[in-house]
Amino acid sequence: MSAFLITLLLSSIVVYFLSKASWKVGALLNIAISLFALFYVFTVDVGTTEKIGNFFGQNLVLQWTNVSFYFSLVSLLVIISVMIFSLKWLESQKYKASFNMFLLMVTASSIGVFAAGDLLTLYIFWEIAVLSSLLIVPMGKKGSRKASVQYAVMSAVGTYMFIYGAFLLMQRYGTLRLPEISRHLISDQSMGFKLAIFLLLVAAGVAKSGIFPLHTWLRTAHGKAPDAFSAVLSGQLTKLGSYIFTVSVAVVPSLKIFSDLTVYSGVPLPNYILIILGNISIIIGTLMAIKQDDMKMLIALSSVANGGYILIGLSTVDPLGFEGGMFHILNHALASAVIFMAFAAVVYRTKTTKISEMGGLIHKMPVTFLVYLFSIISLAGIPPMSGFISKWMIYQALVRKGMFITAFVAFFGSIGSFLYVFRPLAGVFLGQLPKKYKDVKEAPFIMLTPMVLLVLLSLFLGVWPFPVLQRIEDIRMDLGITPSFKIVEIDKWLIKGFAGSWDPVVVFSLFMTGFIVAYILYSLFPRPKKVDLLAPHEKEGTPVNIYTGGEFIYNPDLYHFNTRFYAGFERMYEKHPSWEKVLNMFAKFFHDIGEWIHSWFFKPSPSVYTLWMIVTILLVFWVRW
Amino acid sequence: MAFYKALFNLVFAFFLVVSLEGIARKIVARVQRRIGPPWYQNFIDIFKALSKHPFSNGWIFDFGVIMALGGSIATAMLMPLGSLKWTPFPNTDNFFVIAYLFTVGALGMAMGMVGSGNPWASIGISRALTQMLGYELPFLVTMSSVIYNYKTASIHQLINLQSDKWNLFSMPLAGIVAFISLIGMMGKKPFDIAIAPAEIASGPMVELSGKYLGLLQIMHDFSLFSEISLFVNIFLGGGSLGWFLVKFVIVWVLAVLISSVLPRFRIEQMLKFYWGVPLGLAFLNALLVLLGWTF
Numbered sequence: 001m002s003a004f005l006i007t008l009l010l011s012s013i014v015v016y017f018l019s020k021a022s023w024k025v026g027a028l029l030n031i032a033i034s035l036f037a038l039f040y041v042f043t044v045d046v047g048t049t050e051k052i053g054n055f056f057g058q059n060l061v062l063q064w065t066n067v068s069f070y071f072s073l074v075s076l077l078v079i080i081s082v083m084i085f086s087l088k089w090l091e092s093q094k095y096k097a098s099f100n101m102f103l104l105m106v107t108a109s110s111i112g113v114f115a116a117g118d119l120l121t122l123y124i125f126w127e128i129a130v131l132s133s134l135l136i137v138p139m140g141k142k143g144s145r146k147a148s149v150q151y152a153v154m155s156a157v158g159t160y161m162f163i164y165g166a167f168l169l170m171q172r173y174g175t176l177r178l179p180e181i182s183r184h185l186i187s188d189q190s191m192g193f194k195l196a197i198f199l200l201l202v203a204a205g206v207a208k209s210g211i212f213p214l215h216t217w218l219r220t221a222h223g224k225a226p227d228a229f230s231a232v233l234s235g236q237l238t239k240l241g242s243y244i245f246t247v248s249v250a251v252v253p254s255l256k257i258f259s260d261l262t263v264y265s266g267v268p269l270p271n272y273i274l275i276i277l278g279n280i281s282i283i284i285g286t287l288m289a290i291k292q293d294d295m296k297m298l299i300a301l302s303s304v305a306n307g308g309y310i311l312i313g314l315s316t317v318d319p320l321g322f323e324g325g326m327f328h329i330l331n332h333a334l335a336s337a338v339i340f341m342a343f344a345a346v347v348y349r350t351k352t353t354k355i356s357e358m359g360g361l362i363h364k365m366p367v368t369f370l371v372y373l374f375s376i377i378s379l380a381g382i383p384p385m386s387g388f389i390s391k392w393m394i395y396q397a398l399v400r401k402g403m404f405i406t407a408f409v410a411f412f413g414s415i416g417s418f419l420y421v422f423r424p425l426a427g428v429f430l431g432q433l434p435k436k437y438k439d440v441k442e443a444p445f446i447m448l449t450p451m452v453l454l455v456l457l458s459l460f461l462g463v464w465p466f467p468v469l470q471r472i473e474d475i476r477m478d479l480g481i482t483p484s485f486k487i488v489e490i491d492k493w494l495i496k497g498f499a500g501s502w503d504p505v506v507v508f509s510l511f512m513t514g515f516i517v518a519y520i521l522y523s524l525f526p527r528p529k530k531v532d533l534l535a536p537h538e539k540e541g542t543p544v545n546i547y548t549g550g551e552f553i554y555n556p557d558l559y560h561f562n563t564r565f566y567a568g569f570e571r572m573y574e575k576h577p578s579w580e581k582v583l584n585m586f587a588k589f590f591h592d593i594g595e596w597i598h599s600w601f602f603k604p605s606p607s608v609y610t611l612w613m614i615v616t617i618l619l620v621f622w623v624r625w
Numbered sequence: 626m627a628f629y630k631a632l633f634n635l636v637f638a639f640f641l642v643v644s645l646e647g648i649a650r651k652i653v654a655r656v657q658r659r660i661g662p663p664w665y666q667n668f669i670d671i672f673k674a675l676s677k678h679p680f681s682n683g684w685i686f687d688f689g690v691i692m693a694l695g696g697s698i699a700t701a702m703l704m705p706l707g708s709l710k711w712t713p714f715p716n717t718d719n720f721f722v723i724a725y726l727f728t729v730g731a732l733g734m735a736m737g738m739v740g741s742g743n744p745w746a747s748i749g750i751s752r753a754l755t756q757m758l759g760y761e762l763p764f765l766v767t768m769s770s771v772i773y774n775y776k777t778a779s780i781h782q783l784i785n786l787q788s789d790k791w792n793l794f795s796m797p798l799a800g801i802v803a804f805i806s807l808i809g810m811m812g813k814k815p816f817d818i819a820i821a822p823a824e825i826a827s828g829p830m831v832e833l834s835g836k837y838l839g840l841l842q843i844m845h846d847f848s849l850f851s852e853i854s855l856f857v858n859i860f861l862g863g864g865s866l867g868w869f870l871v872k873f874v875i876v877w878v879l880a881v882l883i884s885s886v887l888p889r890f891r892i893e894q895m896l897k898f899y900w901g902v903p904l905g906l907a908f909l910n911a912l913l914v915l916l917g918w919t920f
Contacts, residue, residue: 221730392722392725402911411765413762418731421753425736430739500718500720501716514697517635517694517698522687525675525839530680547683562747571893
């Protein structure tokens with residue numbers, strides 16, 4: 001396994017130099033290597049453990065579990081799609097070679113994170129993943145450098161807390177191996193220490209998957225990053241955070257560790273901290289997404305909300321909730337990757353991400369529209385797409401535990417998601433086409449292929465989720481989340497929760513029947529006369545072909561309505577408190593201190609420099625003696 | 626067998642709701658001291674609309690109408706009619722599945738109507754979606770507490786469990802909240818904000834003509850059927866198909882009577898109302914259920 005990871009990391013350098021010669025060859029090699037990785041992931045036996053090094057007497061270990069397999073699979077699915085997508089898309093970019101290299105590095109290091117058997121190995125691969133993704137973000141549009149700084153800072157807050165927690169553990173137990181840590185923690189008496197460790201380890205996940213209070217980087221980083229890379233950021237890299245949650249909630253079993261604290265309806269109290277953070281994330285993500293005018297930022301904020309779902313699902317440590325959270329990881333990865341790729345295709349053709357500047361693109365890019373449509377159906381959790389199944393399982397868990405407030409928040413996020421996913425649908429794809437996009441063409445075939453494939457996969461899993469659910473049940477058994485029998489009855493095509501069951505095949509066939517009946521009814525009656533929806537300027541002298549209260553309007557302006565779509569609702573929370581403002585206040589504070597120090601100590605005059613040199617030298621001497 | 630039951634659902638739903646809509650026009654007319662059209666007027670309206678030559682605004686407009694109708698048909702086919710005997714798919718009548726199937730129709734309609742390019746339609750859709758955020762939250766919270774209480778989300782089981790006493794009496798708060806949400810779901814006054822003919826020229830329907838109008842009316846009828854059936858099944862469950870019909874008509878007439886005397890809310894007023902009283906009551910009910918205090 002170590003040979004595999006090292007090969008992957010080293011080949012990224014090969015890819016860099018190859019891409020310098022021809023970026024297409026580099027991209028193809030990327031795909032080939034990732035496909036090999038996909039193949040490899042399937043061949044590794046669960047339970048394989050491998051020692052890769054030594055650090056102050058600590059063994060660095062790779063360990064392949066069902067969890068590693070699942071997360072690696074999700075990551076590779078997203079990354080390979082983006083790699084295929086960028087075979088064409090990359091030609092619009094400036095830094096092709098570095099993009100190829102860092103993308104492969106992200107792949108390698110992510111698999112490394114999932115395969116890590118101890119906290120230090122995890123940390124090392126984690127930092128490689130952060131660093132390589134960090135260096136892709138500034139290749140994007142204007143403002144992306146600042147975004148990457150924000151990303152770096154937020155990520156650092158999380159990882160430093162994580163590594164601090166890891167060192168605390170090492171100091172106390174002298175080991176960093178995950179199984180040993182959980183064994184020690186279960187028998188440990190000091191509740192404060194356990195709580196501190198739990199929160200410190202979780203912090204990295206909070207930062208990475210954009211959970212409140214460290215969610216603010218998602219908006220800028222996803223929004224400003226290179227368009228195709230946003231798909232990786234949202235579809236894959238936030239899943240590293242979900243992995244940390246899985247580790248700190250279930251691999252190191254919080255249920256057993258905190259069993260002597262009050263366990264309220266089957267959930268240990270510290271997990272409620274995570275659930276509350278998840279709730280806040282859902283509310284903030286949803287409300288902020290509804291307001292966005294930038295389509296990429298909109299979906300970035302929806303990732304905050306979906307991260308909240310995953311966190312809530314995992315933290316309930318309930319069989320249904322945990323499995324729902326796990327499945328939601330895959331569903332959100334598929335949906336958000338397709339959405340960001342669809343946006344990248346739109347930007348590739350129109351060069352803008354502002355919803356208010358677009359409209360009517362459906363007539364030019366119908367396939368892109370359709371993949372976007374199916375993905376938002378999945379993202380909003382509507383059957384028959386797979387997104388529904390995971391949300392359903394999470395609801396079941398919440399209702400079973402009687403966690404009504406969290407259930408309320410989950411419902412709020414789910415219905416709010418109809419509101420925000422509809423904005424780009426209406427603003428970008430529907431309505432009248434602005435004149436400047438008159439010659440826009442459909443995205444190239446090679447860009448459409450991965451999107452269509454992922455959408456088909458998501459639809460397939462919505463109708464036939466059993467292979468994935470089976471895998472997830474294996475994970476749950478491995479992690480010992482009771483009961484130790486299958487709770488989702490997969491046989492007989494039924495998905496059984498605690499309260500009622502449903503059959504995805506029946507629901508899908510009902511859908512098809514509904515559509516067929518509707519289509520038959522539609523085609524029974526007289527054929528419509530097609531009316532042009534063209535903007536009036538394209539046909540001088542003809543009135544607008546939409547109802548305007550009986551007035552004939554020859555005005556060259558468009559009637560497309562896409563700014564402040566939910567004005568009535570947005571007015572209700574216009575003056576809301578903003579966490580971003582609080583953080584900006586801190587940033588300004590530190591900036592001002594820096595300026596002040598700078599003005600005192602770094603005055604651009606030779607005498608001050610000399611003074612500080614002398615002081616420094618004296619200090620060095622003083623320390624030396 | 627399930628297929629015939631589902632088919633029966635559709636036929637039943639169509640004739641029931643369209644006649645009831647005609648009766649509602651009669652009732653509203655009487656409240657306003659008018660005579661009103663005959664009870665079969667809505668049949669005439671629908672078939673007349675269907676027979677006319679329409680105008681279409683492009684393929685997404687057509688597709689939106691088909692999706693809206695298809696989604697509402699799928700939901701109506703899944704709906705139990707008051708007893709296990711009249712439950713087409715006993716394994717799949719899960720509450721959450723039905724609640725989310727509704728939204729397919731809503732999404733299809735929203736997409737098609739915004740595809741017409743008319744700003745009135747967009748405003749109407751934005752209002753409709755906002756309204757959904759209003760009424761769905763109290764409704765879902767209430768339903769969660771009911772499901773928590775009975776440990777089942779299967780509608781036919783919920784029906785069976787209240788064969789001796791209706792949920793409306795064992796959980797009165799839940800019944801009240803669900804009824805208020807039901808009026809919002811049906812888009813009756815005071816929650817007809819999305820349609821509001823005087824303000825936004827019928828909103829989503831502004832560009833519809835001929836068969837499109839007819840098909841969307843049928844879609845609306847199927848949705849009404851599913852919404853009211855859901856309420857009847859969950860809060861007035863038990864009995865035979867005949868009793869189901871009686872309860873259905875009573876709920877419908879009550880909703881029509883209430884809506885015929887009320888003016889329209891503004892969008893913020895609607896949200897503040899739903900997130901105020903009904904949501905508060907829903908949480909109160911949830912608390913009572915958690916404590917086990919049901920009658």
